Amino acid sequence: MKNIVLTGFMGTGKTAVSAELARLTGFGRVEIDAEIERTAGMSISRIFERFGEPRFREMETEAIKRFSRERRLIISTGGGAVMKKENVAALREGGVIVCLTASPETILKRTSKNAERPLLQVQDPMGRITELLEKRRPFYEAADIMVDTEGKSPRQVAREILERVPRAEG
Secondary structure, eight states: OOEEEEEESTTSSHHHHHHHHHHHHOOEEEEHHHHHHHHHTSOHHHHHHHHOHHHHHHHHHHHHHHHHTSSSEEEEOOTTGGGSHHHHHHHHHHEEEEEEEOOHHHHHHHHTTOTTOGGGOSSOHHHHHHHHHHHHHHHHHTSSEEEEOTTOOHHHHHHHHHHHSOOOOO
16 A cells, blocks of 8 residues: 655644554654654754754755655655645655644644744744745645644544555555
8 A cells, every 4th residue: 555645834733643653553653853863963943953944854865865755654744845836746655745734823822831842932933924824825735635633533534544545555
């Protein structure tokens, strides 16, 4: 079976849903941001601070290409990963892309307690969320499957994904 790739804005539930999907499917699980932190030996916010977003995006593409070649994985990407065509091509070649969605209000609520969100360390986080969501919308909507996470548990979202993901071998 192909990989199941979770995309979507920060705070839409990718980490929690990927854990539940891995449990339900027996697939391995990889979080691209965590892999970047592990290989770089520093947090994403520190990478942004020291090297800037462009270098982080290069590291993200390297990790995506590496893990997309594997099979039977739940791959959770960072929120901006789908804005780069080569990332989407690599992810789609080895998997089905599922975009998780939530309202800006829910995203703010879910992310407000986390200081490790470099793109939200601004005066107006709600404005920034709205701006980024609008900019990324066409990229998110290009996913194979869209799943709204509003008011659903990670288990409910995972089960919905499994009902909608094609079972064909890949």
